[in-house]
Amino acid sequence: MTQPPDQPPQGGYGAPQNPPPPSQPQPPQQPYGYPQTPPPQGPPAPSPGYGYPQQPSAHQGPYAPPQQPGPYTQPGPYNPASQAGYGYPQSQYPGAPTPPPGGGGGGSRNPFKGKPALAVGAAVAALLVIGGTVFAVTSLGDDGAKKPVAKESTSPTEDGKPSPSPTQPVNEGDGSGDGGEDLDISDLNADRKAGEAKVLWYKSAPDVPGSGASAPGLWVTDKVAVKPAYKQLFAYDVQSGDPAWDPIEFPGKICAVTPKATSGDRAVIAYQKSTAKNADCDQLQQIDLNTGEKGWSAELEKGDLFDSAGTEALSVVGDTLLVARSQSGTAYDINTGKKLFDKKTYGQSCYPSGFAGGARLIVVSSCAVTTDKEHDEVQELDPKTGKATWTRKIPKGWKVEHAYSVDPVVLYLTNEEENTWNVSTLKADGSTRSQLDVEGSFAPECGGGILIGELQGCTGLAVDANTLYLPTEEKDGTNEVVALNLATGKEKWRVKSPSADAVMTPVKTDGSKLIAYVESTYSSGGRIVSVPTSGSGHKTTELLRMPASAAEIESSFYSKAIDYVDGRFYISSTLLSGVDDAKEKLMLAYGK
Numbered sequence: 049m050t051q052p053p054d055q056p057p058q059g060g061y062g063a064p065q066n067p068p069p070p071s072q073p074q075p076p077q078q079p080y081g082y083p084q085t086p087p088p089q090g091p092p093a094p095s096p097g098y099g100y101p102q103q104p105s106a107h108q109g110p111y112a113p114p115q116q117p118g119p120y121t122q123p124g125p126y127n128p129a130s131q132a133g134y135g136y137p138q139s140q141y142p143g144a145p146t147p148p149p150g151g152g153g154g155g156s157r158n159p160f161k162g163k164p165a166l167a168v169g170a171a172v173a174a175l176l177v178i179g180g181t182v183f184a185v186t187s188l189g190d191d192g193a194k195k196p197v198a199k200e201s202t203s204p205t206e207d208g209k210p211s212p213s214p215t216q217p218v219n220e221g222d223g224s225g226d227g228g229e230d231l232d233i234s235d236l237n238a239d240r241k242a243g244e245a246k247v248l249w250y251k252s253a254p255d256v257p258g259s260g261a262s263a264p265g266l267w268v269t270d271k272v273a274v275k276p277a278y279k280q281l282f283a284y285d286v287q288s289g290d291p292a293w294d295p296i297e298f299p300g301k302i303c304a305v306t307p308k309a310t311s312g313d314r315a316v317i318a319y320q321k322s323t324a325k326n327a328d329c330d331q332l333q334q335i336d337l338n339t340g341e342k343g344w345s346a347e348l349e350k351g352d353l354f355d356s357a358g359t360e361a362l363s364v365v366g367d368t369l370l371v372a373r374s375q376s377g378t379a380y381d382i383n384t385g386k387k388l389f390d391k392k393t394y395g396q397s398c399y400p401s402g403f404a405g406g407a408r409l410i411v412v413s414s415c416a417v418t419t420d421k422e423h424d425e426v427q428e429l430d431p432k433t434g435k436a437t438w439t440r441k442i443p444k445g446w447k448v449e450h451a452y453s454v455d456p457v458v459l460y461l462t463n464e465e466e467n468t469w470n471v472s473t474l475k476a477d478g479s480t481r482s483q484l485d486v487e488g489s490f491a492p493e494c495g496g497g498i499l500i501g502e503l504q505g506c507t508g509l510a511v512d513a514n515t516l517y518l519p520t521e522e523k524d525g526t527n528e529v530v531a532l533n534l535a536t537g538k539e540k541w542r543v544k545s546p547s548a549d550a551v552m553t554p555v556k557t558d559g560s561k562l563i564a565y566v567e568s569t570y571s572s573g574g575r576i577v578s579v580p581t582s583g584s585g586h587k588t589t590e591l592l593r594m595p596a597s598a599a600e601i602e603s604s605f606y607s608k609a610i611d612y613v614d615g616r617f618y619i620s621s622t623l624l625s626g627v628d629d630a631k632e633k634l635m636l637a638y639g640k
Contacts, residue, residue: 053460098429151356236598244573244595245638246382248616249289253277253634263634265305266609266620267337269313274337275358275635278304281317282634283340289637293340303329306362306369307504310382313337316369318348318362329360332371334385344385348378361502363405368431370409372501375399377411379434389434398425402448404503407455412448412503424448426459428478438478448472450494451503453511456481456534460506473534482537488530491523493553510554512563515540515581517554517562525549529564531581543579543586552576552588555612557581563612568602569593576612592617594638601633615639 060201069465073160123437130428171211236247252264256278272292274283279301283292309315316334320327330350334343348360351557369382370391377400379388391411393399398415401424409429417423424442430434442448445463452458457474471484493508510517516532520542529552530542545552547566554562561578594602594617607623620635 050124077571096602099143109135120286167639193631233601236601237595238597239596240277240595243593245617245640247598248287248637248639249284250601250633250637251275251282251284251289251635253621253624254280255628255631256624256626258628260626261301262303262625263620263622264302265315265622266611266618266635267309267313267315267608268611268613268616268618269309269337270420270614272339273618273635273637274315274335275307275420276317277621277634278624279319279323281335283337283634284637286614286637296335296340296342297330298333299323300327300331303361306364306382308364309337310364310367312383314343314382316362316364316382318360318371328402332380332385334382346380346385346387348373361403363403363504363505365405365407365409365431368409369406370403370405370431371609372400372403375401377403377501379431388390388432388624391429391434396421400501402451402501402503404451404454406453406504408457410451410457410503412451420444426457426474426478428457440474446504450506450507452492452506452516454504456511456513458516458534471516473537482534484516484532485537486530486532486539488539490518490530491521491527492518508553510557512557512581517557519551519553522551522609525551527551529554529562529579531562531586541586543588546575546577546588546590547572552577555610563591564588565610565612565617569597570603571597571599573599574602574617576617591615592638598636598638602636605633605636 078370102468128488181335187326203563228572233247233250236250242244263275264505267274269288271286273282273286274281276282279298281296281298281302283295284290285292285552297319300317300322301316302319304318306316314334314336316332318329318563319329319331319333320329321469328348330348332346332348334345336343360372360374363372367382368388368628370382371380375393377391379391381388391400391403394398394413396415397417397419398413400411401414402412404410411427411429413425413427415425421444423444424447426440426442426448427436429437442461445465446461447464448459449462450460452460456476457478459472459474461470461472463469473481473483475481491508492506494506508519511534514534516534518530518532520528520530524546526548528542528544531540532538533540545566547569549569550569550572552564552566555565555576557563558578560580560582562581564577564579566575566577573596575589575590575594576592577588579588592612592615602619605621607621609620609622612616616637616639618635618637621633624632
């Protein structure tokens, strides 16, 4: 069914009036070495957060009139929690992550452990017209159910940072301390059972200020695993864990990194020139990951008024590096550092608000924001010139929140006013390919938008040319992974987690197989499994089983970056708390 551009669709289903309560998330696992104390009897409920209206709207789409209630709704991801989320206690234990400032980093804007639940019904709630094509959407919903929250939770200060615990005063520090005693890891491979992998090596994090610090990213080549942490860059031999080169220390904190290495195993780091609180994230440094050799460096030019370089996102397309400001972007040749182009305000007062890289360069712009014609636009840019190869206008009221993929283009959109959301796939020319139309509740891990211009902040999902793989929401301790046809938006198949008490999340695709991580519990190690993506059978095959003797520390990585490369599994922290009672964990590597 199609419509003329920007014309109303022919009606649609109404939004659910009485949605079922969301499933209750499990509290995060206690960290390695944490004392065994009884869990609380039940967390109290916070007040509904922004985006949780008291009554769900019946008028969901931008044009559709109210209709009869539909059968599905769940809390959606466009809902910042009104309090610190579940699992953010005030009194921090050694090695525990603190809530990121403003709810960003590895956290989320809803209370469900950083995993926004996406609910989709076969009978859709309303219709969205994008570029003349009808899209199905569902309600974000609000059932008035109690939302879980930690019994003791931090409250934000005026600058948006969590307030310090009354029993744990914050020491800003300079990151030069010793971080306390190291963890005793001598038993990580103790009593390892037949068939279990072994811990190849373990690394503690450097000392960081008492207010905490980020440790963004992780790169693994065939030689080294490279990990940023606060102001330093560390490299370890993938098999032995021995330092591959001396740590590189920057004068200010690392605030952004390229999400993947280039074909020549190089990456770019964005950092501050000092530790001053108001320092811009405007310094760029290219690094050879295998040798630690520094390549080109540059200072990001000052932007126009309101166009800041606070904590920008970096995107890579081929040999092009795109550095995002709050209202523009600058492209460099990633091999030489030569500036290629600026992407700035254009047309109907449109300014770039987010970029996504990979096989293609996608930009989302906010247009006419001070008028009643406010809307988003999506463009594909030529990575060499910055010229738009196509432009797609999004109807008023809809925001592009995340790009699940750029090749194919898979977008997640929300409508805050109507309390609805939509997942849609575009063709190579920007025209509509499909929209998600399947029953279920899905839970990819999406960050809270701490990076300026970040569109690719979602993990725990995978995409190939024809399929989107999403984890379902946890239920009774376990879940499923569902394969969704990008040509039709409908379900192709689904597979259950092989563990009855642990969820399974996609990591990536590898040829004709999906690679997934079955998370660890406090008493059992995690697993890496593969699932055939074609044919009629989609059973999981175990590739690597982590030892139960290391389960406590594996399960305590709350905010993490993971990868599975050449038969080895890597798990690393992306947030550091700054607690000095013991050295914090930075990274674990497993193999056979």
